[in-house]
Amino acid sequence: MTANAENIIVRVAAKGDGVTADGRHVAFSAPLDEVLDDGGLIKGPHHVEPPCRHFKECGGCSLQQLDAESYAQFVTDRVNYALEGQGLSPTKLHAPQISKPKSRVRASLRAAMVGNIFKLGFSGAGSHRIVDLQQCEIMHPELFAVIAPLRTFLQSVARRKHDMNIELTLADQGVDLLIKNYEPDSLDQHQALSEFAQQTGIARLSLDNGYGPETQWEPNPVTVTLGNVPVALPHSSFLQSTADGKDALIAAMLETVGDTKLIADLFAGLGTFSFALGGERKIYAAEGSRDAISALKSAANIARLQVFTEHRDLYRRPLSPEELNRFGAVILDPPRAGARDQIVQLAKSEVPKICYISCNPASFARDAKTLCEAGYKLKEVWPVGQFLWSTHVELVSSFVR
Numbered sequence: 001m002t003a004n005a006e007n008i009i010v011r012v013a014a015k016g017d018g019v020t021a022d023g024r025h026v027a028f029s030a031p032l033d034e035v036l037d038d039g040g041l042i043k044g045p046h047h048v049e050p051p052c053r054h055f056k057e058c059g060g061c062s063l064q065q066l067d068a069e070s071y072a073q074f075v076t077d078r079v080n081y082a083l084e085g086q087g088l089s090p091t092k093l094h095a096p097q098i099s100k101p102k103s104r105v106r107a108s109l110r111a112a113m114v115g116n117i118f119k120l121g122f123s124g125a126g127s128h129r130i131v132d133l134q135q136c137e138i139m140h141p142e143l144f145a146v147i148a149p150l151r152t153f154l155q156s157v158a159r160r161k162h163d164m165n166i167e168l169t170l171a172d173q174g175v176d177l178l179i180k181n182y183e184p185d186s187l188d189q190h191q192a193l194s195e196f197a198q199q200t201g202i203a204r205l206s207l208d209n210g211y212g213p214e215t216q217w218e219p220n221p222v223t224v225t226l227g228n229v230p231v232a233l234p235h236s237s238f239l240q241s242t243a244d245g246k247d248a249l250i251a252a253m254l255e256t257v258g259d260t261k262l263i264a265d266l267f268a269g270l271g272t273f274s275f276a277l278g279g280e281r282k283i284y285a286a287e288g289s290r291d292a293i294s295a296l297k298s299a300a301n302i303a304r305l306q307v308f309t310e311h312r313d314l315y316r317r318p319l320s321p322e323e324l325n326r327f328g329a330v331i332l333d334p335p336r337a338g339a340r341d342q343i344v345q346l347a348k349s350e351v352p353k354i355c356y357i358s359c360n361p362a363s364f365a366r367d368a369k370t371l372c373e374a375g376y377k378l379k380e381v382w383p384v385g386q387f388l389w390s391t392h393v394e395l396v397s398s399f400v401r
């Protein structure tokens with residue numbers, strides 16, 4: 001029997017549902033699957049066996065049923081649809097760069113006693129449940145190796161109705177672990193915590209009970225190397241999520257700025273882009289987190305690089321056109337909300353090259369439209385799928401005037 005064309009999944013929508021030719025949304029489907037009248041699915045050539053046992057219940061990934069080709073198409077479509085929605089099309093839309101499995105260097109987990117069972121893992125898909133993580137296809141193996149001993153340790157100190165949040169980050173020295181909402185209540189518990197950190201080879205262990213992170217264990221100062229520069233890692237800092245994703249963002253950024261000598265790096269964080277630009281240029285880096293910009297500044301000073309830093313809230317006090325016009329290129333990498341006010345100022349500027357790096361195609365497309373209406377040309381866009389199997393899509397773009 002031939003399939004009814006209306007029942008065939010033709011694309012994957014922004015939130016991850018497959019969409020049939022006649023517009024029905026079907027969760028956990030893939031392009032060319034056929035949806036049956038009873039809601040069942042005949043899997044098509046792009047539908048693969050999800051590699052993780054927690055698929056569907058875990059909120060970490062929702063698109064593991066897609067093969068590599070259809071996931072790459074999803075990433076491209078997310079960027080394309082957002083641009084089309086604003087009536088924009090770049091001169092060149094590159095093929096997407098997708099991060100490899102088991103490459104995520106940051107993870108936020110939850111832990112709690114649920115009934116009589118202690119659970120540690122990601123939040124469930126669309127729910128508050130904790131998925132007790134026995135397998136993870138996205139986390140870097142060094143992060144995942146901490147899960148089992150951490151579960152054993154926290155289980156021994158957990159109290160009922162007491163949710164803990166866990167942040168794991170892979171630093172140069174190993175795993176940086178922050179536990180929120182666990183307070184040792186005896187000297188023995190403090191000692192047990194340090195023993196756990198030592199035996200597990202944790203690089204830094206910190207606790208946060210609502211008053212900010214306090215380091216309990218850090219045998220050597222924790223750093224992340226950006227470019228070739230070791231940068232001290234403040235607690236809960238922003239870092240790109242995978243090494244290959246970061247490399248893809250940097251490669252596109254370098255192509256965009258070319259050999260420009262004087263560059264502004266806005267929303268600079270710890271300096272992912274500033275330090276990738278090499279030592280021959282002059283960089284101005286602005287960032288709203290005091291801890292991050294201090295770490296960037298110290299690292300640049302020690303490495304004797306020409307990076308000039310400013311602690312600045314770019315939402316309240318964006319750079320003016322006069323300030324911007326000093327630069328041959330401006331890089332900006334704002335949070336998900338985008339950079340509406342800074343973009344309005346950039347639109348009034350004469351900056352010849354803009355490299356906009358975004359973690360949200362929708363806010364990016366809105367900002368891109370403002371630039372294009374002011375005479376900038378959207379030249380190239382590089383989609384980047386740094387959060388493999390999730391609906392989270394990033395991109396690098398180049399604008400010229």
Ligand SMILES: C[S@@+](CC[C@H](N)C(=O)[O-])C[C@H]1O[C@@H](n2cnc3c(N)ncnc32)[C@H](O)[C@@H]1O
Nearest residue numbers: 267268269272287288289313314315333334335
């Ligand atoms: C997507 S991250 C990019 C960081 C850095 N470019 C990187 O790749 O590692 C966005 C950065 O914007 C900073 N930020 C958030 N709100 C800000 C504001 N109002 N003004 C300046 N920086 C801000 C955050 O602290 C964070 O470092």
